[in-house]
Each structure stands twice: as C-alpha cells, then as structure tokens.
Amino acid sequence: MNRRLRLAPWLFLAPALVVAVVFHVWPFLNTVVLSFTDASALGGGSFVGGENYVRLAQDPHFWLATRNTVLYVAVVVPLLVLLPLLLAVLVQPQIRGIGFFRSVFYSPVVASMVVVGLIWTWMLASDGIVNQVLEAARIIDAPLPFLTDSTLLLVSCMLVTVWKGLGYYMVVYLAALGNVSSEYHEAAQVDGANAARRFWSVTVPGVRPTMFLVGLLSAIAAMKVFAEVYVMSYGTAGPGGEARTLVYTIREVGLGLGGQIGYASAMSLALFVLTIGFSAGYLRAQRAEAR
C-alpha cells in the first residue's frame, strides 16, 4: 500500500478526531491533571499530590452525593427499562389516531428540563395540584412536603426523570418491537398464551438487547442528574442540601469566583470512575447472559 493510501483513512477521520481531542480528550486530561492541584477559579494552582482524593474520602457531602446518585440510578433505571417498553407495546398497533398518543408521550422529551422542573415544582408544591388531589381523595390529611423533605424531593426528582425519559426510550423500544416477528406471538396465542404471558415470553426476550441498551443509557444519564434537583429545590438541593447529587456537588464546589477547580476535578473523576465501573459491570453481565 503506498503512503498516500495509508494516510487516506486518517484524513477522513481527521475532522472527527480533532473535535474529539479538543472537546473530549483534552478536557478529560486537563481534569485529571487539575485533580492533583489546588487550582482555583482564578489560577492554575500547584501540585498537591493525592490531597484532593484524601479530602474526598473524608468529605460527608461527597458521600451523601454518591449515595443519592447511586440510589437515583437504582430507582430510575428499572423504571426506565420497563415502563417505556409497556408504553411501546401499547402504542405499537397501527390503529387510527395512535400517532397522536405517540406524540403526546414523546412531547416531554423535547421540553426543556428547566421548564419541566418548574412545572412539576408548581404541581408538587404544598398548595399544588398533586396535594390538592390527594387531599380531595382523602388519601392524605395534610399536604405532603414534596419539595421540603429531602427524601420526598429526591423521589419527586426521580419521577420527573422517569416521566421525561419515557417517550425517548419508548421510541427506541418501538424500533426494537418492529423486529420481533409476529409469528412468535401468533404461535404463542395458538398455544393458549394470554397477553401477559406473551409479553414476558415473547416480547421481552425479543427486545432484551434493547433493554440492556436502554438500561445502560438511562443509568449513565441518571448518574449525571442535576437539573431536576437544582430546579425543584431552587438551587438548594433540599433542606440542608440533603438531596444533593454528585453533579450538583461538583458544580457547587467548582463554580464561582471562589471555585475550587482542583477539588471539583477530583470529584468529577470519582463520578467518571463510578460511571465507567457501572458500565463495565453492566456490559459484563450482558455478555454473561448472552452466552
């Protein structure tokens, strides 16, 4: 192969590589370097070894944020794997007017997270519609403090994440459902399987690879949760900041003129390790199941 031909693939790759290096690889390496410094918002800082990581290990805010983030993933991911699949099964049949419902279910995806967060904040306020309905139905005697109780606030944020993500993953599942042959369903029906049985024994195995994909994507998104918590708590992460997540804490530590960029970088790397670790474990589990 002559020299020109050997270079050709690199030339085609060059634009994408430049973008990847400038906007992903470089900032990542920069974050790694900064995590070993005492860099502030105003200066490059000096090398401090592993001091930031030692501080991280002793920082209760970091551990609280990690706990909340892991909890967030643990609750949100199963819901985002299952509920959009059920929704996709519901809106899959080509019946008249189904396009309207598909659009309605998809619409939260295109709405801004800030707008969605604000709307839910109004709805979940003490005098909001959710509390009014629950009180009218005599399910509760006094309004539930959705926004001022850290646990309820975190649960509310999780629900908003699920609500907003439903439509997106529904569309992913709709594409996958199209690949499940209707013959399997017909055969199961002939054998006397009811709808629930067909769902578990035909649909779910048919879309299992997509379920893994949705699980992985939603987990990575959930690890980075920020806007829901920030907007619904007016930037406080709930009373005492007890509903804080990792990205919220990274922002709090690193932003502003007094921002501790070195420490925030160390925290970012911890989040990176958590995300990569989870993804690696998840992929390994998928491969083991595939075998």
Added chain:
Amino acid sequence: MTPSRRRRAMLPALAILGLTLSACGLSGAETPAADTAESDQPAEVTGKITFSTLQLKPTFTEYIEGVIEDFETEHPGTEIEWIDIPFEGAQEKIATDAAAGTLPDVINLNPNFAQPLEAEGLFLDLDQEVPELRDAYVPGAWDAFQVPEQEGSFGFPWYLTSEVTMYNQAMFEDAGLDPETPPATFDELYAAAEQITEKSDGKIWGMHPALENRFLLDLAKEGVPLLSEDGTEWVFNTPEAVAHVERLTAAYQDGVFPPDSLTEDHSKETEAYQAGRVALFPSGPNFLTIVEENAPDIAEVTGVGAQITGASDAANMSVMGLLVPRSTENKATALKFAEFMTNAENQLAFSQIVTIFPSVTEALADPYFTDDSDGTVESQARKLSAEQLENGRNLLPVQYDDRVKAAVIGKVQLAMKGELSAQEALDQAVAEANSITGM
C-alpha cells in the same frame, strides 16, 4: 510488529501525551496581577477602552449608551466599547477573563463578586489613584470595596439600594393592626406576622423568610458579630443568633411562613406578596414598581416603612461598583470614565429611570430623594431609603459567597424543620463556613 518496533511506534504517542499533560491544567493560568507598565500607558484621556456591566441590557441600553456618548463628546479621541454580561454565569466569565488577563478596562461588580479578585490584587487601589474622590461618595459604599486585612479600596461605588419594609395595609387592618404603623423592630415584625396569620386562620402567611437573602443580614442587624474582630473566623453562633433561629423555627412551625418557604428564594417571596398570600415584604424599594406592574390591586394597598435594623441600628445597603483592573492598558481613560459614569449628574439621571440610589452624596441630596410631599408610596420609599443610605453599610461580609451561604442556610433549614436544635445548627454552620473559607 516486533516488541522493539511496537515500542518505537509508541514513543511519539507517549511524547504527545506528555506534551498534552504538561500543557494543560498546571500551566494554563496567567499571572493575574500583572501590572501594565506605566510607560506604555497614555497619560491623557484618549483611546479605546472596554466597559462591562452586569445585566443592564436591554432595559437600560438607552441610558448607558447616552452616558457613553456624552463621555466621548467630552473627551474627543476616546471610544468606549460596552459589553453586558448576564448575571447567570457572570462569575464564570469574569473568572475566565481574570485568569486570562483579559478583564475589561472598567468592570461592573458587586463587593462579593469583586472580593476574590481584589484579594488577588487585580484592581487599582482608588485610595491611591484618586484619593480626592473618596469624600464625594457615601462612606459606607466606598468602604464596601475593601478587603479584610488589606490596604486600599478598589471600586467606585455606583448604584445602591437599601431595603424598606413593604406591607399589605388591608391585611393589617383585617388583623386588627394599625395600617398606618409599619413594624419598626424585629419583635414588632414577627408579632405582626403572627397576628395576621392567626386572625386569617392560616389563610395568609404573615411573612416569607427568604433565608438566602435575609438570614445573615438579619443576624448582623440584630447585632450578632458575624466574623471575629480580625476578620479571620466566622463566629455567629452566639446566644442572640440562637434566639433568632428559634424565632424563625417557631414562625415556620406555626405556619407564619409558607410551608415550602424553607428552600424558596426571593423570587417566590415576591410572587407570594403579589398574589396576596403574604402580608409583609421587606425588600428593595425597586420591588414596588414590580408589584405595581404585576399586581396593581396589591400595590394600591401597599404601605412602606423603614428598614428594620434591630439592636445594631445599622441599615444595610446593597452596592454595585465600577472597578479598574491593574492590567488595563489605558488607566487614565478607564479611571476617568468610571468617575464620569458614577458622577452626581449621571447617577441622578439613572436613579430617575429605575428605583435605585446614587452613591454620590451630592445626588442623594436632590429633592427627588428628600421630598415625599406628593404622598405616593414610591416617594415615601425613596425618601426612607435615601435617609438610610447616609449611614448605611454593606452588612454582608465579602467572604459570604455562594458556598458559605448554602452551608449556613442549609443548617438553618434543618433547624427550622426541627431536625437540629438552633444551637447545633449554628455551631455546624459556623464550622462549615470556616472550613469553606479556609479560616
């Protein structure tokens, strides 16, 4: 590929990685306090400078452009390039500019934004550069741009505001309170709030705590020392502060404050007042205009009283300033423009467009701020505010940045919920604040 060839192939990659690592992070920042050599500076007021403001476009475009035009006419050969920075993300933009040594020649900051930059020695010391101007400004405003333990004052005070106590006179009347007598002390304030809530059977909240805006300020007004005398340590966990937190807790648990107010900010307080859900609204007099625009019926029954100052008898004022970085390449023009922008004539014109107050004492003496004979609530608020400014101070220490605020307010929220005692909350707040500010 043989191992030796593979090693050779890896060398360039390692070299690139090494260069990349050495180029990022540690070596990226400029020396911030670099002075531009005096010899390079034009001695006369001429040439181009940049001027940045905080979120004044588009509302005040006409005014700012008018002042710039006047300056350019008065000083031929000068050119001012105006940049407006939205409040959201301003700190990040300023930090980036400061680290890169590209701050505008004249920059609009408040004392809390300015303090970390002042501490780095980034701004010209006006006590040295223009000592003759000091006496023209409200003393408390000039002093707001000082750094604890450091010589000098770094900002031309620009516009000021000073909180007044707005209240719904109709709700006062319904609760059996005198609608013409606003509360004058913290005791009267909380007593009025409680009475209004009680008489309305909890339908109206007496007050909104707006913790992020008011908590530490109220402690300062109550005479609680926020910092140690040498300014090196937060020390606000005093018995007076405990009593204040206990009062807040009782008011929250008795339903005097809205249930969601623990985490809500000042905008929600404004909404609640405009919606007729809250009776007392201590805030800047500029909010009168906002209430009038959004809720004319509430504005009609709004009365106004002086800022409640508590045991310290010190009124707080918020200050905006103009600072000139030491890195400016045109010091003479930058200083002259900042002085021009903040002079009595221009500030008086500015404060007639919007309810803000000039930082120049001469402008404050104008009848616009001293005459309330037209009987409107706006002119009353203006007069009250202007009187407060004469002896007003920026009561919030410049070290009270967003992180310290979040830590302190977080603990107070937990106390108000009953999860911590007032003493525990304040002890933890002080410890956390000291750890954040490295005290």
